[in-house]
Amino acid sequence: MDSLKLIALDEADLAVVSACLQDAVFKTGNTAFLSKNNTFTLEANRFVWEEGKEKKTFERRRALLAVKQVGSVKSLGVNLKDTDAVQSLLALRFLPADEAPAGAIELVLSGGAVIRLNVTCIEVQLADIGGGWETKFKPRHPLGG
Numbered sequence: 521m522d523s524l525k526l527i528a529l530d531e532a533d534l535a536v537v538s539a540c541l542q543d544a545v546f547k548t549g550n551t552a553f554l555s556k557n558n559t560f561t562l563e564a565n566r567f568v569w570e571e572g573k574e575k576k577t578f579e580r581r582r583a584l585l586a587v588k589q590v591g592s593v594k595s596l597g598v599n600l601k602d603t604d605a606v607q608s609l610l611a612l613r614f615l616p617a618d619e620a621p622a623g624a625i626e627l628v629l630s631g632g633a634v635i636r637l638n639v640t641c642i643e644v645q646l647a648d649i650g651g652g653w654e655t656k657f658k659p660r661h662p663l664g665g
Contacts, residue, residue: 523648524570524583530642531614534625537646538612541585543567543659549603551635553593560587560637562627564609567659568652578658582650587625588643597633607633614642 528534546564553560561584568579599605608630616623621641626634 524581524646525648526646528642528644528646534612534614534642534644537585537644539569540646541566541583541609542569542611544583544609546607546609547603548598548600548605548607551600553590558588558590560590560593561585563649566648567655577654577656579652580655581648581652584645584647584649586645587637587639588645589640590637591640592638594636594638595634596636597631598629598635612644 524540526533526537526540528537541564544564544566546562550563551561563582563584565580566583568581598607609627610630611628613626613628614623615626623639623642625637625639625642625644627637628634
């Protein structure tokens with residue numbers, strides 16, 4: 521499969537990026553907020569969902585998420601100083617502000633944790649930055665009762 525390269529400029533685009541990053545894992549130390557450039561970056565090992573369901577083995581790839589137009593970063597339930605802590609990304613979601621196109625992009629993590637990026641508009645890039653490797657384990661999400 522070819523390397524993934526996506527750009528999101530609206531909520532519909534962001535939903536596609538979110539689907540591609542579902543179940544990505546990363547260390548907290550692989551995030552950075554470059555305030556001078558108003559950019560938040562995250563390097564993660566993403567699960568390759570787009571390969572289909574027929575395969576007996578699965579794949580992960582190293583990917584880089586870059587969120588631009590970021591004014592500030594806040595977190596809940598994430599110790600940003602624990603750089604070796606492993607996080608599991610469940611979804612990206614956009615929360616519009618009173619004045620469009622501003623709002624917040626939330627990185628929803630397992631365990632109820634969230635990284636919130638306050639943005640002036642949606643400008644997100646996702647790209648695979650390395651080859652894939654095989655994994656026998658497909659992420660599962662048991663239904664709560």
